[in-house]
Amino acid sequence: MFAAEYAPAARPFRRTKRARMELDAPAEQSGMARTLCKVVDLSVHGCRLLTFSNIDRDQPIWLNLPGLGMIAAMVVWADDLVAGCVFHAPLSVDAFNALVSRHGLIH
Template sequence: MIPAATIAPASTPRRRESREAVEMFAHFRHGARRCTVMLKDLTRHGARIEGHGALQRDEAIGLAFPGLAPVLAFVAWCNGPCAGIEFAEPLRPQQYESLLRDHALPALRPDPPGSGLPLVA
């Protein structure tokens, strides 16, 4: 029998980056179906969307963010009207920062570089 102290705890999957809370509309495309969805959180690698129909894991979708060209993404998980998606290619840092600047929730919005202002509590 192996002593309990030598058994490694089960690993918990870790995100590559922390999620940023946002509220923005995006144009969603899944096959011939198109609609507008709400993004609720965002990283450079993916997002959580709400307001679509049923999706299956690993399905390909298209998303068009405000002011950006459409991106290809894949469904990572789906729970009713919510889904986690992973972008085929991470957003470029400039794209990501622009989306956060314009759509992050006010209490969580990052300050402009060099502003020296504290975050709103």
């Protein structure tokens, strides 16, 4: 019989809280046609996207968020049809809370 102690890995420190959500957001990237993305994780500093076409890492992107318009961001990682972005300017707390109240997933 084999026994081992298990200790879960500590999660990296996050600057601000994140909210799970399902929010359709059209995106544009230089040299790429507009594509539909789904914001599935949002913070005031950035978001995680499910994309329906590949997005290039280390490239600027513009997301059209409801009520906020076009938001500039940088794609910091991309893996198949999932990408992580950091906003050029953080969202205001009021804008973040409004998006979460309208599109956030409650579990």
